[in-house]
Amino acid sequence: MKNTIFTKSENTALLIGRVLIIALFMISGLGKIANVEATQGYMAAMGMPASLIWPAIALEVGGALAVLLGFFTRPLALPFAVYSVISALVFHSNFDDQMQAINFWKNISIAAGFIFLWVSGPGRYSLEAWLANRK
Known part of the structure; x- marks a missing residue:
């Protein structure tokens, strides 16, 4: 983990930011799981291979959970x-x-938020910080 020092309020803001930016993806990914065939049909209608639903779900649910936890x-x-x-x-x-x-x-704009998250990292209130502090 990059050695970045944030104040308590900045760390709290990073946690809130992770929750807010990831909520959309978690909800969207769970919706895809609940409606796989309909989502595949929509993807195909937009020119996307329907098989890409599985990597999309993996990122939207699995990736979202990891970012939410700060991992x-x-x-x-x-x-x-x-x-x-x-x-x-x-x-x-x-x-x-x-x-x-x-x-x-x-x-x-969401992409910009993720670029900021890439630069800042997850902050103190994260699984990454907890694991780093255990060493």
Whole structure:
């Protein structure tokens, strides 16, 4: 873990930030699990191979749980950022539809949040910090 010193309030903010940024992915991933076939149909209609649902679920649920706990936070932050940009480009690039344009920029903003998380790391209130302090 990178030797970064944050104040108590900054560490609390990092924890809250991890919870907030990951909530969307956890909810989305669980929704995909509950509706695999419908999600695969939507993906196929958008030109994406339906088989990509499984890596998407792995990242959205497994990766989200890891980031939530503050485990492998930096290594997962960049795949989440890339995933958010790809999702914006593939699923939300119809700028004639105002809602799609809003979702496009939402995804780009989420990618920026993950880049910040990659730089900062998970903070003190994380499994990574707990494991590092046990040594």
